Amino acid sequence: MSYKSLLVHVDTSQAAERRLEFAFRLAQRFDARLSAILTLTQPEISSFYVMAGSADFLAEHARTNHERRELLERFFKAEAARTGVPTDWRVTTAYANEVVPAAARFADLVIAGQFDPNDPDSLVANQFLEHLILDAGRPVLIVPYTGTFATFGTHVVLAWDQSREAARAVADSLPIVRTAKQTTIVTLGAQGGEPPESRLPGADIAAVIARHAAEVAVDELPTVTAAEVGDTLLSHAADLGADLLVMGCYGHARWRELVLGGASRTVLKSMTMPVLMSH
Structure with a gap:
């Protein structure tokens, strides 16, 4: 047995690029296909309709999401071209606790990031890692939000x-x-x-x-x-x-x-x- 299909979960946190680099190194090591799923969080609009300035907040959130999405996609495609790893890229606004475990069942190994309490963008859903580990039916490799990990699995x-x-x-x-x-x-x-x-x-x-x-x-x-x-x-x-x-x-x-x-x-x-x- 080897890992031939990897899935990496991507969020808009500051650790996302390092996690992608790690995932590409793993894909090269096992000569595997790497699929990425970027989950974009959406504010609950009904919670903002009575708040002053809510329209500006929602517009700014949408703009930031769009910028991070484009940056991460460019980074992912550049790494794919550099490494020669076969890839798939997917973006969704669906609830992460449902869509990511479902996607994980089609992978040999899932790569996800540790929650960073100092980075709100790493909170993609309530108890996300817990749901992923318990619901995916696949092994989950969690990457800490700090560090670059020059060696792995030695x-x-x-x-x-x-x-x-x-x-x-x-x-x-x-x-x-x-x-x-x-x-x-x-x-x-x-x-x-x-x-x-x-x-x-x-x-x-x-x-x-x-x-x-x-x-x-x-x-x-x-x-x-x-x-x-x-x-x-x-x-x-x-x-x-x-x-x-x-x-x-x-x-x-x-x-x-x-x-x-x-x-x-x-x-x-x-x-x-x-x-x-x-x-």
Whole structure:
């Protein structure tokens, strides 16, 4: 298996061009087709009709959207010409939480950006990444909003807890693992109240991965609280000098919101390297 169809989500944030550059490098690496979907947010006009100056605001928003759309499309086409990567470009004003997961189902890997709390343009929909990861049915590679990531997937850290989600993430990451110089499997001790045998050492999964990878190591970390799992994984991956973290994403729907597991929430918020998540 390899990634032959990539989908990159594009917004109008300041990190969009860096995300596109990253996506093109990945497409070149796997000799894949790269499709881009730019989602343009539209203000809810009914919310503005009683506000003074709302017409000027809406006009300015439309102008800014148009300028960013043209700039991003030119950038995308220039990168396609420079790299020779086959591409598709799509622009939509449909609701991102519906249109992007639907488009993702036709890709082998989806590339999206981390939410930047200091850039309003990175907020394309409520709980966008959560919806994408849980609804797409495809692995999602999240790129932090800061950094350029000159290397990627040379040292891969796999978070392993024997769960269905972790197994799915391992399988989804194999095209990267096969070309990595080093793969480290990280396991954590049993949580309080769990029997010790509920978390087995990573030797068994290491034997499976070793059939694909060049170098495989297992790091068995001490027990931490559930709230500390995400920070522990990020910290250990950084200490190893890793340039990709792979993990399963746990979550479910509750009323009108999606609820992610604590480790997933922490990693999405605090990530400093690309993270591949599968559900």
